[in-house]
């Protein structure tokens with residue numbers, strides 16, 4: 001195997017995207033994603049069994065498409081990497097079963113890696129400037145909302161905080177639903193917020209009161225916000241008053257984005273780490289990127305945002321974390337790991 | 351030679367040969383650890399049989415019926431292995447393999463194959479012997495029935511706790527020789543829709 005620039009095929013099935021990526025060292029060769037998002041739209045959120053069924057159907061064709069995009073054959077692959085958690089258990093198992101069989105069929109080493117750390121690893125495929133550590137990473141999607149301190153990508157990652165209830169992306173979906181907007185909620189709320197006043201309604205910022213500072217300073221909570229939006233809208237309706245949709249959407253979005261960025265910047269400041277990395281599908285939200293840029297600049301923090309195709313769940317980030325482990329001399333995972341839906345970020349590799 | 355995988359109940363992996371039969375078979379009845387064991391079982395079955403992956407001519411998989419989560423692991427593994435060796439994927443109805451085994455071992459007449467489908471239901475298929483090619487004749491199912499309401503078997507009722515991958519593989523070999531492949535669709539036999547109801551959403555605003 002080429003240990004300086006290993007050719008790694010990565011498989012990601014932790015939520016509703018079937019992702020297969022191929023990297024050579026830190027060079028991105030392919031990043032193919034099959035999403036089952038449309039199948040979930042009529043349910044208003046990701047349905048685990050629907051996602052798992054879709055993974056099984058999509059995985060073979062997605063691997064084939066990634067090989068074609070990278071213009072390589074499976075015989076060229078040095079190692080296989082796969083997400084073993086955190087995520088939806090049944091969905092993860094499809095990728096784990098396939099990756100194990102593929103590794104045995106090819107007689108290649110297998111690296112089982114952490115999905116969240118993979119989001120950070122994605123940044124290595126963006127070459128404008130190398131990823132510097134330590135860095136704080138804010139990872140926001142429909143499945144997770146986590147704040148990480150990454151001292152070393154392959155050996156030292158610490159969880160600073162995470163959501164205690166809904167993920168931020170889930171909050172967008174739920175509020176979109178109660179506003180009568182379709183799934184997925186993020187882009188819909190964005191559209192509805194155009195022209196709205198983000199300061200029109202002061203919705204609550206979860207876990208930001210002084211008493212939360214001791215135990216939850218870097219944790220997030222969005223279920224109270226969702227309830228606050230519902231109550232505000234219901235009261236207006238009960239009073240027979242019109243609902244200013246643009247203002248509600250803009251104010252809700254501001255409450256989410258404000259607390260995400262505030263806690264991420266506070267983590268950088270408190271820990272003396274002047275670097276912040278964003279990852280996860282909610283990075284697609286322009287207001288999140290805008291506010292992060294504004295506040296990071298004001299606080300003297302270097303902000304990194306990988307291209308959106310590497311921020312959403314994808315196989316390339318898993319392949320890249322696998323490649324980093326190989327380049328750092330880590331041995332492969334043993335064959336008996338399972339899918340761990342609550343895998344802690346400290347378990348970078350199984 | 352074929353690699354065969356079935357995770358419709360526990361996990362079973364075998365290497366079979368048309369002429370010499372089951373060369374190796376390894377498995378567990380554990381219904382909770384499919385993802386954990388499947389890779390090691392494939393590796394071990396190949397080693398036990400003394401067969402390299404590139405000597406295989408295909409991969410057979412039991413498509414169920416079986417509980418969703420585990421069933422998928424074996425099918426995903428079989429698909430990926432077939433892709434890895436660039437050889438055909440051969441789907442087999444898991445109940446057919448059980449029936450084939452039973453008739454081959456001397457069973458005769460009508461056979462009802464019953465496996466656990468969880469949620470107080472069984473998956474049931476009925477067979478009426480082997481045809482001229484030596485393949486089982488399925489006359490009903492697989493379908494789900496409430497556990498306390500299994501139709502009275504006209505012949506023998508066979509409750510199977512495991513589906514041996516060796517039988518899945520040998521049935522695939524016999525079907526190939528008879529020119530009868532594919533014997534089944536490349537689609538998991540979930541027999542149940544996903545456990546959700548479409549939501550119209552709570553429309554506060556209209």
Ligand SMILES: [Zn+2]
Nearest residue numbers: 119141280313
């Ligand atoms: Zn993610």
